[in-house]
Amino acid sequence: MRFGVHLSMSEGPSRGAQIGCQALQIFCGNPRAWSKKPLEADEVSAFREGVREAGLDPVVVHATYLINLAAPDQRIWDLSVAAFIEELDRSQTLGAKYYVVHSGSHKGEGEDLGRKRIAEAIKKADRELPKRPEILLENTAGTKNSLGTTWKDLAILLDGAGAGRTGICMDTCHSLAAGYEIRTPDGVRRTLDELEADLGLARLRCLHINDSKGALNSRIDRHDHIGAGAIGAAGFRAFFADSRLWQLPAILETPQDEPDDDHRDLWHAVELACEAGAVSDAVLAGLPTVELEALRDEEIAAAQAAAPKAAKPKSAPRRKPAPARKAAAARVRMARRRTAPKKRKTR
Ligand SMILES: [Zn+2]
Numbered sequence: 001m002r003f004g005v006h007l008s009m010s011e012g013p014s015r016g017a018q019i020g021c022q023a024l025q026i027f028c029g030n031p032r033a034w035s036k037k038p039l040e041a042d043e044v045s046a047f048r049e050g051v052r053e054a055g056l057d058p059v060v061v062h063a064t065y066l067i068n069l070a071a072p073d074q075r076i077w078d079l080s081v082a083a084f085i086e087e088l089d090r091s092q093t094l095g096a097k098y099y100v101v102h103s104g105s106h107k108g109e110g111e112d113l114g115r116k117r118i119a120e121a122i123k124k125a126d127r128e129l130p131k132r133p134e135i136l137l138e139n140t141a142g143t144k145n146s147l148g149t150t151w152k153d154l155a156i157l158l159d160g161a162g163a164g165r166t167g168i169c170m171d172t173c174h175s176l177a178a179g180y181e182i183r184t185p186d187g188v189r190r191t192l193d194e195l196e197a198d199l200g201l202a203r204l205r206c207l208h209i210n211d212s213k214g215a216l217n218s219r220i221d222r223h224d225h226i227g228a229g230a231i232g233a234a235g236f237r238a239f240f241a242d243s244r245l246w247q248l249p250a251i252l253e254t255p256q257d258e259p260d261d262d263h264r265d266l267w268h269a270v271e272l273a274c275e276a277g278a279v280s281d282a283v284l285a286g287l288p289t290v291e292l293e294a295l296r297d298e299e300i301a302a303a304q305a306a307a308p309k310a311a312k313p314k315s316a317p318r319r320k321p322a323p324a325r326k327a328a329a330a331r332v333r334m335a336r337r338r339t340a341p342k343k344r345k346t347r
Pocket residue numbers: 138171208253
């Protein structure tokens with residue numbers, strides 16, 4: 001399993017190398033705007049060179065937030081598909097292997113219309129682009145009107161598009177929120193058996209590794225730090241232990257509350273994957289040294305039990321770290337500071 005983090009396009013390769021990524025996910029433009037300034041040749045070569053130097057493979061591009069391929073509104077759908085095609089083209093230019101996009105929302109106009117629109121968007125992209133990365137539909141948490149929450153629905157969407165080089169990206173936070181029990185050996189086995197039966201494992205191409213603020217079947221899409229949410233360290237250990245996942249890239253999209261959170265979460269995820277047998281000891285030992293405030297499982301559990309987090313409305317401004325988590329971090333700060341060699345070997 002090759003681990004990476006969602007980082008910015010400009011700083012992704014250097015930051016990725018600094019914290020020990022083996023894979024990388026980026027946006028290929030401003031995630032909150034329809035228009036993108038054209039990619040400059042030197043920008044592209046700097047990115048590709050940085051990726052090569054850091055040995056980041058694969059590079060995954062995540063679709064920007066405005067795109068809704070299932071949009072019933074014609075104007076929004078037209079804008080979405082134009083942006084989708086432009087981003088696929090940019091992703092190809094940047095050397096990305098995968099382009100991950102959420103299945104979108106039918107906004108209450110019905111699943112059939114939404115499905116047709118997604119299929120048409122992918123077909124249109126294939127008519128207009130000579131080359132593109134593999135398109136991966138990401139499973140959703142099951143918020144209202146969203147498509148692609150179940151493996152069955154994702155299979156319908158992919159079959160509807162009838163295009164080659166498509167697959168899915170499985171997000172652990174979304175899976176749990178959608179009702180898939182992925183925290184126990186038995187639950188993981190059943191979830192992947194179901195995925196295999198409904199979709200085929202060959203179509204599972206990428207993982208998003210995020211802990212979840214929402215509980216099982218909560219339909220809440222809110223990511224948490226690795227080990228600090230409803231999945232927890234033990235849950236991730238169980239998840240990583242299924243060898244059917246070991247060939248997949250695993251990308252973290254965890255919150256960045258403090259400057260080193262990306263590094264800490266990556267380190268913690270790789271450690272759990274290592275304990276589960278999904279990555280070798282050498283990979284963990286090769287992670288760059290930082291002053292980690294790695295959280296101990298029991299510390300997290302104790303802190304969470306002492307101060308349960310209240311659900312915040314979606315529109316809340318960017319959160320400060322939860323006091324419980326900070327306290328736990330402070331108590332074990334430096335407890336597991338690593339002494340591994342500083343320089344990580346690039347491939
Ligand atoms: Zn995701």
